[in-house]
Amino acid sequence: MSSLGRHILVEFLGCNPDIMNNVSRIESSMVDAAEDSGATVINSTFHHFSPYGVSGVVVIQESHLAIHTWPEYQYAAVDLFTCGDTVDPWISFDFLKNEFGATNYSALEMQRGSLNLLKRIDYDISSLREKASKHVNPGKYTRNVWFTDKDDDQALSLRYTGEVLFDKQTEYQKVKVIDTYKYGRTLTIDNMVMCTEKDEFHYHEMICHPAIFAHGNVKNVLVIGGGDGGTVREVLKHESVEKVTMVEIDGEVVKASKQCLPTLSSAFDNPKLNLLIEDGIEFVKNSEPGTYDLIIIDGSDPIGPAEALFSYAFYENCYKALNDNGIVVAQGESPLFNSEVFVDLHKALKKLFGQKNSEVMLFNIATYPTGLWSFQSACKSNLDIKKVNVEEVSKKTNEFDLKYYNAEIHQAAFVLPNYVKRMLNE
Ligand code: SPD
Numbered sequence: 001m002s003s004l005g006r007h008i009l010v011e012f013l014g015c016n017p018d019i020m021n022n023v024s025r026i027e028s029s030m031v032d033a034a035e036d037s038g039a040t041v042i043n044s045t046f047h048h049f050s051p052y053g054v055s056g057v058v059v060i061q062e063s064h065l066a067i068h069t070w071p072e073y074q075y076a077a078v079d080l081f082t083c084g085d086t087v088d089p090w091i092s093f094d095f096l097k098n099e100f101g102a103t104n105y106s107a108l109e110m111q112r113g114s115l116n117l118l119k120r121i122d123y124d125i126s127s128l129r130e131k132a133s134k135h136v137n138p139g140k141y142t143r144n145v146w147f148t149d150k151d152d153d154q155a156l157s158l159r160y161t162g163e164v165l166f167d168k169q170t171e172y173q174k175v176k177v178i179d180t181y182k183y184g185r186t187l188t189i190d191n192m193v194m195c196t197e198k199d200e201f202h203y204h205e206m207i208c209h210p211a212i213f214a215h216g217n218v219k220n221v222l223v224i225g226g227g228d229g230g231t232v233r234e235v236l237k238h239e240s241v242e243k244v245t246m247v248e249i250d251g252e253v254v255k256a257s258k259q260c261l262p263t264l265s266s267a268f269d270n271p272k273l274n275l276l277i278e279d280g281i282e283f284v285k286n287s288e289p290g291t292y293d294l295i296i297i298d299g300s301d302p303i304g305p306a307e308a309l310f311s312y313a314f315y316e317n318c319y320k321a322l323n324d325n326g327i328v329v330a331q332g333e334s335p336l337f338n339s340e341v342f343v344d345l346h347k348a349l350k351k352l353f354g355q356k357n358s359e360v361m362l363f364n365i366a367t368y369p370t371g372l373w374s375f376q377s378a379c380k381s382n383l384d385i386k387k388v389n390v391e392e393v394s395k396k397t398n399e400f401d402l403k404y405y406n407a408e409i410h411q412a413a414f415v416l417p418n419y420v421k422r423m424l425n426e
Pocket of ligand 1: 192193194195203226227228229230231298299300301331368369
């Protein structure tokens with residue numbers, strides 16, 4: 001080996017224009033080309049540009065393969081850069097020439113990091129790390145940093161400043177607050193969006209006002225989860241409410257909100273609030289039967305500590321802890337995103353509270369997967385949660401200065417699309 005790496009600059013001419021404009025085809029060709037050459041693929045990022053052209057890069061353990069195409073010129077500019085002697089970039093070259101149907105080409109190989117020009121030093125990595133951690137963006141470059149909430153098949157990306165305002169791996173989960181350009185400060189747990197300053201009101205107004213207005217005299221409330229504070233902020237707007245017990249398992253979520261999300265955490269000092277940092281599932285299990293007018297389950301998705309918040313046994317305990325007129329409202333996932341959990345939760349509530357007393361409310365929220373989300377409610381009595389005193393609601397929603405919920409939204413939230421009705425067998 002006379003150099004650290006080999007870099008082939010390739011011009012592919014006379015390529016098939018349809019292939020040059022096909023982002024998924026190019027991506028798989030580039031990944032296959034890397035693997036054929038003996039490289040280990042780490043990641044790939046590809047973008048299609050409107051109206052035509054594709055750019056992308058395959059990051060390999062041994063460096064990278066990059067491409068930019070001009071279908072209208074039947075042309076692709078390709079960089080094949082590999083390090084070490086276990087990978088042969090010319091194999092990738094041959095592979096891509098065939099894949100793209102190139103009728104002509106030129107290729108220039110450069111040795112990168114010629115060893116007779118370099119001198120190895122005793123690299124003191126720890127002192128350099130210290131310097132790097134003190135390094136603040138000097139403003140000489142534009143940062144383009146994206147947070148992505150993704151599962152295997154879909155993703156939501158929000159561009160943020162690059163600064164992480166709160167970052168803690170707790171006993172339960174990874175809690176972060178970032179500052180996004182479009183949605184303001186955003187609380188994430190295990191890399192999933194929990195709430196953003198811009199659209200959290202959709203969620204927090206809908207999780208409590210429909211049930212509180214329909215009930216008419218909610219005094220004693222239990223909130224399980226809800227560490228960001230948005231739910232108790234809304235609940236405590238109601239004068240009838242005398243006491244709110246909030247049980248959050250992870251004190252760091254509360255801390256993150258107090259430190260970074262003042263508009264959400266504004267009610268944490270309210271004297272009617274009893275905030276407990278402990279396991280909500282155990283708390284409900286040990287609650288005195290018939291205690292609460294309203295139990296709100298404000299948990300995250302059913303992965304990690306929130307999983308048990310979707311179990312039948314948990315709702316059995318909620319049923320017991322409610323008084324005869326009590327209502328439970330739970331974060332119910334999305335019919336489009338997590339259909340199984342959505343349906344199973346409704347089934348559990350119907351079994352415990354009766355079909356006629358169990359309802360699903362839908363609302364939209366841009367930063368949750370699919371943008372369509374639900375709350376599922378169940379009443380212990382025959383109270384019809386769909387009905388409210390419209391005059392009273394209108395007066396109070398003005399007084400509370402609500403941004404999402406109103407009397408019309410109350411009626412509309414319980415109206416379900418056909419496919420959702422079918423899922424719920426209604
Ligand atoms: N997929 C995200 C579901 C998160 C639900 N909980 C959000 C907590 C807001 N208080």
